[in-house]
Amino acid sequence: MAITVKTLWNEGAEKLQLSIIAGEQFLDRKLPETTMNRPGLAMTGFFQYFANQRLQIFGLAEFTYMKSLPQAERSKRLVDLFDQQIPGIVITRNRKPSKEMIELAEKHRVPVFRTPMVTMNFVNECTVILEELTAPQERIQGTCLEIMGIGVLLRGDPGIGKSETALALIERGYSLVSDDVTEVRRNSRSRLVCWANEVTRYHMEIRGLGIIHVPSLFGVAAIRRQTELDLVVDLKNPTGNEDRTGVQPETIEIMGVKVPYITLPVRSGRDMANIVEVAALNQKLKELGHDAAKELDDKIISRLTRGRVRNG
CATH class of the missing domain: 3.40.1390.20 (HprK N-terminal domain-like)
Structure with a gap:
């Protein structure tokens, strides 16, 4: 290209x-x-x-x-x-x-x-x-942010609340990369890089409000030109079958690269920005070698094993 x-x-x-x-x-x-x-x-x-x-x-x-x-x-x-x-x-x-x-x-x-x-x-x-x-690139639906150095892509059906969640995260001091449509390419380190189309860069669409210019409202620290993708978050209506432990991590493949993936059910009154923020910070801990779900699972298995030994 x-x-x-x-x-x-x-x-x-x-x-x-x-x-x-x-x-x-x-x-x-x-x-x-x-x-x-x-x-x-x-x-x-x-x-x-x-x-x-x-x-x-x-x-x-x-x-x-x-x-x-x-x-x-x-x-x-x-x-x-x-x-x-x-x-x-x-x-x-x-x-x-x-x-x-x-x-x-x-x-x-x-x-x-x-x-x-x-x-x-x-x-x-x-x-x-x-x-x-000049590497191959794709255009995917989703809003991308950088949260504490973690690139997060929010996906979901139209009207599910992606932009509203992103706006709340920007208000907390995090940075917008792209809204609604995200350009993605694979870099030389086999990581995915996300950025916004030049036409829509720095802008967001908020239902009922219209188009806003993010740096004008929140300052230049509220935007990033690009970020590496570390986590994909799907916002979905609840089904009752959501994962409650996170012991078995999921991934999604984009352009041949596997990216950590989670699904978050959207309910009335639920602070989605807070949950996405915690999900990003938890992903950061995992990259540093600290997996809370696995550690708890290991403790439970260890306790059960010791109990069986004593009873035996």
């Missing part, structure tokens, strides 16, 4: 320490390949098999070589490079681009970035981000 340079900027600017120094209005250029190219050979004038669909990385070697060229030759090589319709340029080690490079970037509508990172470190980090951004 091809992405744009803007997608990389939005998702990786902070981690890659990127700043835009030219062509900010041209971020919609396609980035067809996840690998990067160091155009050292191209700067010698050899453009056969040049990887023009890749992000071009100018490191110390490329800059040193360019400076060694006569002005006329350097200008010709830069013009030839930009004529290849490259998607973008990243300059590492905070090197300052020449005025000529900036002018050519604007003329050819090519964005130019700068980072203080060492070239090899940047290439490694950026490759991981690009591979994750």
Whole structure:
């Protein structure tokens, strides 16, 4: 799946320490390949098999070589490079681009970035981000929040109370990722990452109230751009057959990844936000190796075993 340079900027600017120094209005250029190219050979004038669909990385070697060229030759090589319709340029080690490079970037509508990172470190980090951004993704129904570092996806039939529960959790200081529709992809660590569609990001629909803008009402701490998914919670009308112990944990498979899953019955007067909050905190304890249901089950079995031994 091809992405744009803007997608990389939005998702990786902070981690890659990127700043835009030219062509900010041209971020919609396609980035067809996840690998990067160091155009050292191209700067010698050899453009056969040049990887023009890749992000071009100018490191110390490329800059040193360019400076060694006569002005006329350097200008010709830069013009030839930009004529290849490259998607973008990243300059590492905070090197300052020449005025000529900036002018050519604007003329050819090519964005130019700068980072203080060492070239090899940047290439490694950026490759991981690009591979994750181009990984297969799905759009699923549900409202996603981050609760104490735990990514929770609330699912349920329309009108069951997902958004109202999420709103109550936001009021308690937790963060909204997406409302009603959640984008999901699998990352390089075989974890699922959730985020909101750009159109609906930061907004919620509350029945009877309409659309609200979450950061305007609750502050920027009330939203997260994305989170890893740790728990899926289904809100359902009660059937009487709900699990009461949690000794046998359930999972649900999404994009080939098994995620812990629980079903919570919704009843009138029941504080669903409080229960979802406790479910998230309990999941956090499980990830730390503390499973209350299993520990109690083990204690009961141990007590019964000792009782049978004494009676025997």
